[in-house]
Amino acid sequence: MARSTNKSSGDGDPRVTASTEHGDGTRDLAEPRELSLEEVLKSYEQPINEEQAWAVCYQCCSGPAQGVRRVKDPSSILLHRDGTVCLRQELRHHEDTDGHCPQTAERQLVQSLGVAIYGALDWGLDDSEERELSPQLEGLIERMVGGSQGGDRSAGNGTTDEGYSGQEEEEEEEEAEGEIRPVCTFRQVMALCASRLANPSLAPEHYQAVCRALFVETLELQTFLIKIRDAKEMLKKISTEDALEDKSTAELDALKHRDWARLWVQLMKELRQGVKLKKVQEQPFNTLPTEFSLTPFEMLMQDIRARRFQLRKVMVSQKKNKTKQYRNEKSLK
Structure with missing residues (x-):
């Protein structure tokens, strides 16, 4: 089957209201x-x-x-x-x-x-x-x-x-x-x-x-891309006036039209189909920040004792691991 050429027809249509097209597709x-x-x-x-x-x-x-x-x-x-x-x-x-x-x-x-x-x-x-x-x-x-x-x-x-x-x-x-x-x-x-x-x-x-959804979402995407384009131009003016190139400005400028469109499609899909959230177990409130009150190892052991993680069973030889099992039980106490 013949492949599409992706060329614009260039034919004017009076039924469409006037619009100004830019080089980036917006x-x-x-x-x-x-x-x-x-x-x-x-x-x-x-x-x-x-x-x-x-x-x-x-x-x-x-x-x-x-x-x-x-x-x-x-x-x-x-x-x-x-x-x-x-x-x-x-x-x-x-x-x-x-x-x-x-x-x-x-x-x-x-x-x-x-x-x-x-x-x-x-x-x-x-x-x-x-x-x-x-x-x-x-x-x-x-x-x-x-x-x-x-x-x-x-x-x-x-x-x-x-x-x-x-x-x-x-x-x-x-x-x-x-x-x-x-x-x-x-x-x-x-x-x-x-x-x-x-x-x-x-x-x-x-x-x-x-x-209907395809029509409306396309208009919303075009409006979104116009705002992104205007924001880029404003950031460029600010950076040229200050003679500094901010890293965030460079990263934003690196995102192309296709990247924004892909993110938009992903967002619309998640809004339409919903997002599955992970179940969060209720934990007792601690006024002190946990990441500083315990070491990472102690935090991990605390999670294991509270059975927040389900560990897979590993079959090992009983003779070789009697001492290891004793040490593990002792460390968990």
């Missing part, structure tokens, strides 16, 4: 009404995760697609604050206006969407690297991208698109035949995205919530 935002998937990728400087890929794919297929012939790249996918996703309309060339039947046009759109989603999952990786995907997501993308190969057979059977209720039977047939049947319609893609959930009927709410 920009002064005036609360945009929509963000392209490419902007999201550049903000995080890493690919989207699989749950986000499922959500973007589902929301793209559930939204309106009038006047869209193909998905050029992740810049053609537009996320909105409410969690809806739409495709950017592009100017048609004269050679593209000749008649394609609606089924063929939708098949080509599904295929290009699969390539764009894969590009977002593969974004930023070297040519020698390839991201490992779950079998379900990899199968979905393969079936979307393979839509042009088996499209004639699927197009001839128009009844299977209506509701796509025979999905399980078709998958059993595919396993028996040893081939992957391509999906050629938005309805089929949505059915596959919903079927992976424990309750497929909740797919619209779930995937919209995922896209």
